[in-house]
Amino acid sequence: MDAYLLIDFGSTYTKLTAVDIENEEILATAKDITTIEDDIMTGFNKAYDKLKEALKGKEVNFVNKLACSSAAGGLKMVAIGLVPELTAEAAKRAALGAGARVLKVYSYELTSREIEEIKNSKLDIILLAGGTDGGNKDCIIHNAKMIAESGLKLPIVVAGNKVANDSIEEIFSKTDVYYRITENVMPKLNVLNVEPAREEIRKIFMDKIVEAKGMSNAENYISGILMPTPAAVLKAARVLSEGSDEEEGVGDLIVVDIGGATTDIHSIAEGAPTKSGVTLKGLEEPVAKRTVEGDLGMRYSAISLWEAAGTRKIRNYLNDKDRKIDVEENCKTRAENIKMVPSTEEEIKFDEAMGKVATEIAMERHAGIVESVYSPMGVVFTQTGKDLMEVKYMIGTGGVLIHSENPGEILRAGTFTMENPQSLKPKDPKFLIDKTYILSSMGLLAQELPDMAVRIMKKYLVEV
Known part of the structure; x- marks a missing residue:
């Protein structure tokens, strides 16, 4: 039978879920301790052996292998904005929604001491925001200059006042900083627009962070690590709530x-x-x-x-x-x-x-x-x-x-x-x-087969 293998490289456990895509059933689940210190595949292989034992007697062909990860501390970020209650808070929410752990939120113009603090943090990505579209642009440009002059080599997602984007591009293009510019997280006062920034963070996670966390061995085996584990859980929650093309959602x-x-x-x-x-x-x-x-x-x-x-x-x-x-x-x-x-x-x-x-x-x-x-x-x-x-x-x-x-x-x-x-x-x-630990795996499945993911969650989430 054709099946999907869905993998969650968790901070403590690596969890595997085998899904029969013909009958829309969970065939088996297994887990073992995540081994990020040496080779992440060691823990995976132990869990996979348990999964094979549980599948004994069944002819299973894994047509796709998808993974999420929160290993090695997950995705760690800082968010930078203008006003603490507004663009800085909007940036924080975008980062959290992307599955990140936000270590700190900075507001107004960055100081030399704050730049030093950022350099000494064990970060993966910086989210740089600030100003509504057409509003204050001096602050975000100042912060871009401070980051560029600091020698920081971290990926940066720019999601602030669109009027400042040309200047920021000019600043970063003179360095070897990896950056992506997307839509403002708060284009108008009190209006959120977090999805474009979330998507850019997810892409950087796939392109850059996975390799940096020593997970290239896993990449050779699976079809790709699509997102951080918390983002997969949020994806599962959203598709179950709102439904898919064919399936009704369950509501809030x-x-x-x-x-x-x-x-x-x-x-x-x-x-x-x-x-x-x-x-x-x-x-x-x-x-x-x-x-x-x-x-x-x-x-x-x-x-x-x-x-x-x-x-x-x-x-x-x-x-x-x-x-x-x-x-x-x-x-x-x-x-x-x-x-x-x-x-x-x-x-x-x-x-x-x-x-x-x-x-x-x-x-x-x-x-x-x-x-x-x-x-x-x-x-x-x-x-x-x-x-x-x-x-x-x-x-x-x-x-x-x-x-x-x-x-x-x-x-x-x-x-x-x-x-x-x-x-x-x-x-x-x-x-x-979630008795069978399927939420993160259903978030992965929902990327490709959302209708099926909704039906499986309705079937396997147990009411108490």
Whole structure:
């Protein structure tokens, strides 16, 4: 039978999914530790041997092999803009939507100290924005000159005021900087246009970054590494929500992805106010939005999760009124043993409490808020960010959710509560779990066979 082999070179595990494209079924999945230190194919081959064992007795012909990757720290970027709340924020959102980890956002004219900081960061790409079309062009030109004079050899995506593009091209053409110019991430005040920049980032990832991360051995085996893993998850979420040419989408949804280092939230929704009399304030929100919380992880970031949440919040989820559990020590143990797999009832219970905390805080940071403001006309309600109260589905992925006997309870921690009525989190969503780790692979499949990807997700995402 003809099949697709879909590969996710993850930061911890390399995950393989074999899809029967005739019967639209998942034939088998397998995973093993990612081996980025020496040869990434070592971990892949171990996972592939497990996959072959699972496929024993079936004649499978892999007609296509597609991959995504977050190995070697994933795609790391800085975003540079003009005003922090406007073009700098727009640049950040474009980078996050492309599957990047944004290390820092810079605003206004870069200083020598900031350039030095950028040079010393372990970056992959710089996103250079600034100014609406026809607006301020001096700032982005200044920043282009600073980058060119610094000797930085990183790829640069220019997505700012189009009036400055000719000057920037002249500046960069005199150096050996690799750069791509695309449409402005904020062509008009408060209007977002992130898709062109996202696409340029994805192309650079394919052309430059994969090779730089020592993954050329993998490139020789597969048809190509198409995108960073988070971008593949966002692609899967979007096609499931909006549908494809032949398949109906399921409507607005949120993906909660709890990992060892970060908790990622992806929402596919317009996010307009659901209550009458509420006016929008601030920068326009993208329909497909991703946020990354680098301090909310189950292993690498366990200490920062404890610091962000506080002992009492974790203890509340543990229902530990007698204070018998040492919260700090449990978090330290996980940070020092990043490959720890919980085996006892106490360890499982603590992991699930961490998962609930990560979900609650990450959702509060991702969702919009509504505030009341007193005016001469009386009380006025304003909304900043997305209203997600009517979202139909919350989809959970990541180890703590997939292995939990009560994944719905972990996801419920990210829903609306009267204790925090300003946060516009989902009110009554249905909970789905990605039991077979297929979201990233379906994002890859959706690049070529979107109708099939939607049908498979509808079939394999499990309601709880």
